[in-house]
Amino acid sequence: MRSVRRFLPSFVAALAAALPLVSQAEENVLNLYSARHYQTDEALYDNFTKATGIKIKRVDADDAGILARLKSEGSASPADVILLVDAARLWRAEVDGLFQPARDKLLESRIPANLRSKDTGEGSQWFGFSTRARIVVYNKQVVSRDDVDTYEELADPKNRGKLCTRSGSHPYNLSLFGAMMEHLGPPRTEAWLKGLVDNMARPPKGGDTDQIKAVASGECAIALTNSYYLARLMRSDKAEDKATVEQIAVVMPNQATTGTHVNIAGGAVARYAKNRAAAVRFLEYLASDAAQSYFANGNNEWPAVANLKIANPALDKLGSFKAESVPISVIGMNQVKVQQMLDRVGYK
Structure with missing residues (x-):
């Protein structure tokens, strides 16, 4: 964890510059259902709150558990954002109607087309943020x-x-x-x-x-x-x-x-999200240079954003x-x- 602490000061500064504070009119709580079970992600979430003022209320489970919960909750689900760690599960959730599309220029410019779902005219339903x-x-x-x-x-x-x-x-x-x-x-x-x-x-x-x-x-x-x-x-x-x-x-x-074979971890706005503005802001945050670098330096995943320089000796050693x-x-x-x-x- 010492390497994570050393990384936090520059991470917070970069994130604060990348994401302006939300307006008072925006919802200040984000309900996140996450299948990411990595301890280093705690700092990732904490720094989103520090930079935006949006608090995260999180439910943790594996991919299958999250999908089952969403189906059970239906329109009463409090979930705003869904994070899953397998491409096929993202596809399954889309097919089952558990996501809503997000038309967002920042996400579309940052996340390559092959790492997000097909745009059916209303935007992509999910976006890959690491590989x-x-x-x-x-x-x-x-x-x-x-x-x-x-x-x-x-x-x-x-x-x-x-x-x-x-x-x-x-x-x-x-x-x-x-x-x-x-x-x-x-x-x-x-x-x-x-x-x-x-x-x-x-x-x-x-x-x-x-x-x-x-x-x-x-x-x-x-x-x-x-x-x-x-x-x-x-x-x-x-x-x-x-x-x-x-x-x-x-x-x-x-x-x-x-x-x-390459898999992805990705996210989406939940179908019945009550805090859509906060949900889209969180997805934009995951596509920022600061968060993308954290995926690499904190959890040893390759960023989804192309040509982003990272400082991870293990990933460097694995090579292209x-x-x-x-x-x-x-x-x-x-x-x-x-x-x-x-x-x-x-x-x-």
Whole structure:
């Protein structure tokens, strides 16, 4: 947390300059439903309040819990802004009518078209504010990089008994698998998923950090993880985290073909938002240079705003890479079929 504290003074100053104080006529409370569970985001929210005078009343849950709550609450929902951490869940919420469009010149100029929902004439319904890659980590003592530099190879018999993952039904994996279905088609995707199951070193369990540590400890030799989990360990001062990073290497898969799978964290104005002006102001804040830099420096995510200079040694070390270009809506639509495949092949 020392690095976060060092970052706060310049962050507050930059944010205050970027966002003028709200008028007395604007609502001074924002009801936020957030699936972001990162401790460093506390300062992100606090500094929005300091810069704008808008207080944040937050409800925390995972993506599925937030969507279920919104459906249950209906028009009585107090939610003004929704933050989700998976592209397919953003798409699902849009399809289910849980968002309202926002026609906003600042957001449209700052957030690239491929990182926001399609504009149907009234504006985009959701906007991506940060990105993360689904990468491969491996034990460099026992695995050759050439054997794990594509997602497809993770299912190859040469990697039998080496793979660790979290649950196949977790949104981070479902989005990757939905993208793979677009690349491979349904029959080959199901065969690939069966190959992943056959190559498991142990049943799926834990989160992404657990997969990285399992590779370092020798429990398995290959794992999938979101990039920011690895970057967090790379920046840690703890001796055990340093030892973990020393034991592993990383691959950005499919650089010679389709590119590495990239997911987003994004936000939207809730369908029944009572404080729409405050909601749009908050989304604009998330697109500011100060907040975008905080996503990078605070939680090790790549900013959505293009060409923004960041100061994160871990992200710098991961380097630039080719990202895949599968439309987010396609990934979302593919997930129902993917889940059925997971059930058939026994991917828990």
